[in-house]
Amino acid sequence: MSKQQRLVYFSILDTFIVFAAIYISTLFMFPSSPVFTAQLFILSTTLMVSYLVFASIYKIYQRAWEYASAEEVVMLVKSVTFAVLTAALIQSFISSDVYYRVLASTWMMQILMILASRYSFRLYKDRNKGTLNKEGKRTLIIGAGMAGTYVAKQLKSNTCELNPVAFIDDDPLKQALHILNIPVVGGVEHLEEYVQDMDIDNIVIAIPSLSKKKLFEIQAACHKTGKETQMIPMIEDLVTGKLAVDDMKKVEFHDLLGRDPVDLDTHSMKSFIQGEVLLVTGSGGSIGSEICRQVSSFDPAAVILLGHGENSIYTIERELKESYGDRIQYFTEIADIKDRERMMKVMSHYRPKVVIHAAAHKHVPLMERNPFEAVTNNVYGTKNVADAADASGVDTFIMISSDKAVNPTSVMGSTKRIAEMVVQDLNKKSSTRFVAVRFGNVLGSRGSVIPLFLDQIRKGGPVTVTDPEMTRYFMTIPEASRLVLQSGALAQGGEVFVLDMGEPVKIVDLAKNLIKLSGYTEQEIGIHFSGIRPGEKLYEELLNDNEIKETQVHPRIHVGNTVDFDIKLVLKTIENLSMKEDEEIREVLLSIPRQYSKSVAAVQ
Template identity: 40%
Template structure:
């Protein structure tokens, strides 16, 4: 590159003199011109090393490198131009004005030829061509993917063309690969080009688009590969080894979750934070995320010693359980809970302990009452008595228009939290969201176990749908909600579009490669066909975060609840589904 840049100055001088003067210059001007070129080349080499241009500062031919090159040439032209005007008044002014531009043009042309030739050589020199693939999406992700394939010594895919739904890109080319059609032309283009795979390079693809493309690929026997969302990449840069097969998480969509780290840190950093249900899926992930904000102490509380041990081990690799930051305690035991609060003095509480399996609670409603209602009341009472500044009750979408024991008990927990917020004036609030994908005992566990046994996979109804979110996304938004919530709020997380359970089952069956049947068992007692995030009488209000909505629930005084406990076990311990608690209106 040094030799080419030096030659560029000579060629620029020759071209200028031939066109402008036809080489008819006096001997003195020839000497001056040669001196100018010699000085320019010298400054080019010195400046190139000083700015690291020739030491690998930027990729050859990249925008950054050409920008640095242009800056260097401009500097040389200004220095030599000023010197020439002062030292040689009769010097051709055209040389100092036009020649640097010609030199820069020649330098850039050489780099363009280098990049173009090198790229073609790499394509030709691939010993084992990759799988012929169509790329769906000619945007930024598609450009990155094409560049990676072109510059890889052993690319897994050989791009045969692009597909994009934008009609204005009909003749568009991405690094020489042409856009061959729109999404509706996917199968015909695949047959025409001999594609064996489709790479979905749309980083914010909707669940419906992903499902539609997957259905087409499955029907045609094409492999579907997806570019991961930005949150799964490093600094937003795509890597070939990050491409992966379409999985269940892709059904949820790819909304970026943005959180204000400073707001979260303000109420967590340096505080004593207690997480109930820390052995569960949500509780353990909350503990992991809270730990990153530097609390003075993170207390893990659970009644399951094995789950508590697993969480502690995942946090710091210490499984001895001999420190006071791991607490074995059942939230049903009020005295034990209050003793923990009195001894450890937590300032922030995340209450994730609960019984959550809907069919079991329909069979044993009294157990749901003891844990989800009385247990929550115990934690709230001990928190208020011991001066807890912030209390976050983890709720569920089943609390909206509750038809099940689970929903009604969690609804009561929300109302109790609101009452304690009113009594203390502290930030006591609830956060409501839907099913968490991959949590312990979730539908994924059930389906995978059924697939492992050879089937069938049981789904209640072909149209049943649920809101889903991944565990990290849910916990991240819980932390953000707690930062912006006000006392007594119920904050509802935007769960995106609901997903049909049968689509999740089909995706898992496809991943297994097995021939598994799906059978429909019918909705169970208390179960809805479609969940909602807000009750019919609730009116959501926006918050400063686009994915969090605020609603209000009527407060429920603990005394009113306890006074009617005897009425809740009238029929074989069943929690009444349609009645109310002492006229207070459970629903």
């Protein structure tokens, strides 16, 4: 119906209800008296006009009764009450005899009849819409709260293929109830039984406020059923219409790490970056490019995008300029950090306040086969950038390191530890604050395990895992990037910052979850254990025993103690590695952190 048709329809309906209510009440109260009298006609006409006036004031006819709540009922009661009081007042002026009992009965009957008419209209629409989904996929909704109820209602009245047939909720007060004529059958602990007994095709997780840990547990239970599992968007997005129920997404891999995202102090980061000039090496990489995005959100004056690959630098420059326009200046420098003279020239030209050094070789097996390249890039490249920062008076230098630098067993880890030693030594004699930030495995970054697994799944498998006991710490790219900025804001100089990443995750569990999230079973996409590769450890550490500090500068950030070492001796040890064979280079590199740890232990 149009707006005008709706107004006419409900006005006529309510007029009939008002007259019916007052005449039926009179008949009940005075069964032997005549009903159709002039006085009663005047009273009923007065009541009808009064009600239409107050209904207009309280916008009764502008309300969508198919979505009625307690507020609509309150407005209706107010309209009828004031109409009855007005009719009584007018009757008292016309006649000394006021029909109080009739008006009281009319008041109650009018409210009930109008509510019944609106509810019948709503019931009729819901029943017609509900017939659309009778043949859809039998869907079990986890969560019988506001979000779950909203989802069920929308699915029942929507043309999508999902047909809600049951709720699951751990709240015992909701169990055995019916919501929208859909039963709440029990708790998550019996999920498999319900899925089997009720022939469920699809599961929807409808608890937007769910913590990562609880989501991990529920998702694991859903996976055991072998049924497709989806999760609704945030309820605010559903209610505001930004997203529809049809936009339910499959649970992504970063939802399954068993912990909530780390929130950091954005105020201190903004004061550290706003209005300043920053230089980011490795800007085209997955970490470097995200750092540039995060930096840009805090309104720096300028960002220098430095990298070796022209295509990746062009891509991130274009993205940032499209997002921020002329608000921030972006400068691009295609340069190799191994070129010391070029680093000096770039740094002296821009004189940034902050340098974030993200350029590095990070692939463990590749660096095992190319150890000297790891040394020239990760060690000498870092020294070139750090020396240039020192010479140009940079305020803060942040080096991106790795958890593989702790008790390293690989070339990559050793070169990262030596690079940490280089910047820690510079911090002792420079006005620049030099700090290092250790990352865990960054989800979705180039060369990480997740893209590899997804590619293997797309190709039909198997998914290759090195060892069933292999564990790693994981962090998201935004978490890693914010950690860098937070560390710069907290830096005093010489520290090693580490993000609290919760409990380590088994790689094989990650592989299993990704297989199921992709809609396959382990029978369809197998898992092959290939054995530990050269340089790899079964588990990673965040801090060396000698670095552990009891206090924290932030609830989710650990800071390692700085320790003494002779950097000249370290650099002299690797000075002539270019003349050696790969295996000898590897032995020398691995010996340096071990010798350093022994010397520290001896001093203590």
